[in-house]
Each structure stands twice: as C-alpha cells, then as structure tokens.
Amino acid sequence: MSLLPHDLARLLEGAQQGPHYSVRAALALADGQPSPRIAALVAALTGSKRALWQGIAQVTGSTPPPDDAGLIRLAEWEVQAVRALTPEQLSLRLNGRAVGELLLEHVREVLWTAGQIAAQTNRVRMA
Numbered sequence: 001m002s003l004l005p006h007d008l009a010r011l012l013e014g015a016q017q018g019p020h021y022s023v024r025a026a027l028a029l030a031d032g033q034p035s036p037r038i039a040a041l042v043a044a045l046t047g048s049k050r051a052l053w054q055g056i057a058q059v060t061g062s063t064p065p066p067d068d069a070g071l072i073r074l075a076e077w078e079v080q081a082v083r084a085l086t087p088e089q090l091s092l093r094l095n096g097r098a099v100g101e102l103l104l105e106h107v108r109e110v111l112w113t114a115g116q117i118a119a120q121t122n123r124v125r126m127a
Contacts, residue, residue: 002087002090002091002100003090003100003104004087004090005082005083005084005085005086005087005090006083008082008090008100008103008104008107009079009080009082009083011104011107012075012078012079012082012103012106012107012110013079015107015110015111015114016075016078016079016110017075017076021111021114021115022111022114023045023071023075023110023113023114023117024072025114025118026114026115026117026118026121027042027117029117029118029121030117030120030121031121035120037120038117038120038121041113041116041117041120042071042117044113045071045109045110045113046070046071046074048106048109049065049071049074049075049078049106050065050074052102052103052106053065053078053081055094055095055102056081056085056094056099056102056103058094059089059092059093059094059099060085060089060092060099062081062084062085062089063081065077065078065081082103085099090103
C-alpha cells in the first residue's frame with residue numbers, strides 16, 4: 001500500500017494533535033509536573049523525529065528539522081514537511097527502506113508513545 005504525502009501528513013497530524021489517542025491528548029492527562037518516565041518518552045520521540053528527518057532531508061534534498069524545536073513545534077513542522085514531499089520522494093530509499101514506509105512506521109511510533117504517556121498518567125505516584 002502506497003500512501004500519498006497528504007495521507008501521511010493527515011495520519012501524523014492525527015497521531016500528534018488529535019483530540020483523542022494522540023500525544024497532545026495524552027500529555028493533557030498529565031496533571032502538574034510530568035513524571036520522569038513521561039519526560040523520557042517525550043525526549044525519545046523528539047530525538048526519533050529529529051533523526052528520521054535528518055535522514056529524509058539528506059535523501060530528498062528537503063529542509064532539515066529546526067534545531068531548536070521541542071516536540072510540539074517539531075511535530076507541527078513535520079506535518080508541513082510531509083505535505084511538501086512528492087510521491088517520488090516518498091519512494092526514495094533511506095537505509096534500504098522507502099521514505100514513505102519509514103514515515104508510516106513513524107506514525108505507529110507516535111501512537112505507541114501516546115499510549116505509553118497515557119498509561120503513565122494513570123499511575124499513582126508514590127513518594
């Protein structure tokens with residue numbers, strides 16, 4: 001199954017900013033100071049996005065992600081960056097895999113991370 005750039009952008013946007021089952025919705029569940037586990041999940045997802053897009057930029061000739069962006073701004077940038085890709089760029093190979101396949105896998109990672117964040121917000125923290 002081959003997705004078009006706007007399809008991938010819509011999936012990413014929903015996984016990151018959707019009203020339910022998204023990173024934004026999961027982070028909204030965190031009351032007060034996030035736990036170290038949530039902070040680690042956010043840092044890992046931010047790093048994963050940055051690494052993925054550095055590779056995509058090298059292969060496609062597109063703009064790399066902004067160096068100073070945190071998770072939310074990077075996620076917004078990413079949706080626009082996906083929309084700017086062409087179907088031909090999605091078929092280019094990065095580490096032996098098509099860019100489009102890597103982006104679809106990344107959508108899954110974003111949703112998995114949202115679930116992990118949500119699970120952490122429901123735990124009772126002991127002092």
